[in-house]
Amino acid sequence: MEEVDEKKEEDEKPSNEVAVAADKAVPTKETKALPKALLERLKKKGIVPAVVVPKEEDKEEKNDEEENVPPPPLPKGWREGKSEDYDNHAYYYNAKLNISRWTRPKEKKTKKEKEKVPPFYWKTTVDKKTKREYYYNEKTNYCTWVMPEDPAIVAKMIRCANCGGFGQGLVKEHGFCNRCARELRVRKKPPPTKQRGGGQKKTLVL
Structure with a gap:
């Protein structure tokens, strides 16, 4: 019984390899080779991100409009990479700040941009799908991503x-x-x- 309890405690405690992998945003081969049960627990805690591979049916159901919407530009100093260990999942890194992350960083608005107001008859709103701010004209119903x-x-x-x-x-x-x-x-x-x-x-x- 004591040997079984010791094994359980060893499984519950993450190894040194897991601690090293948790510090890095890009998954490593050591992390991928972990036991399935331990990997699931780490994903739930947010230490190792869970990568969801979309089905072929879901890809076909996407509207052409969604596919044609360009992603917002990356802030200065940020680059996009692909993780080969996780089905080429995109990640983002900043070599100058020595930071990497899974989520796409957003450009912070300057004080002048925050104070800038759209022209007459133009309103701002946020697209629910892309989470991007866009502008539309109340009279002409014309929409644009860039402030006119x-x-x-x-x-x-x-x-x-x-x-x-x-x-x-x-x-x-x-x-x-x-x-x-x-x-x-x-x-x-x-x-x-x-x-x-x-x-x-x-x-x-x-």
């Missing part, structure tokens, strides 16, 4: 604060076009009054 440029900014003109229209001399000083100003009854700002400089009165001292 505002034609008003390109033309160096100001848009109406109400309808979004722009043009040469269309938007007035109050920020609205004439039609929106009439509808909203926006009053023009009165011109600043100039103070007459009379100076201080001098008193005669006798």
Whole structure:
């Protein structure tokens, strides 16, 4: 009985080879050669990633639209590799940072990009399948992965604060076009009054 208990304890404790493999993102041959029961336990704990091989039927059921959607570009310094030990499963590594991972890294938005707002009539949303952000036009129903440029900014003109229209001399000083100003009854700002400089009165001292 004691020998059986010792064997169980040895099976439950990961070997040195497993500890070394857990530190590396790319699976090694030593990890692959582990007992099946131990490998399943390590997969559940997340030490060794479980690679799911898709069936041929699942591949055929994919829509052409999904297949044609390009993946987001990798951040600077990251490269994609294939693991031969796991059916050419993709992994990602950064040689400069000495980091590797299974999941695709995403480009972090800069402060300017976070503050950047899409043009008038454009909205942002996230695609459920690809988890990527895209832009769509409420009027034309046109979609794009890249934030469109505002034609008003390109033309160096100001848009109406109400309808979004722009043009040469269309938007007035109050920020609205004439039609929106009439509808909203926006009053023009009165011109600043100039103070007459009379100076201080001098008193005669006798």
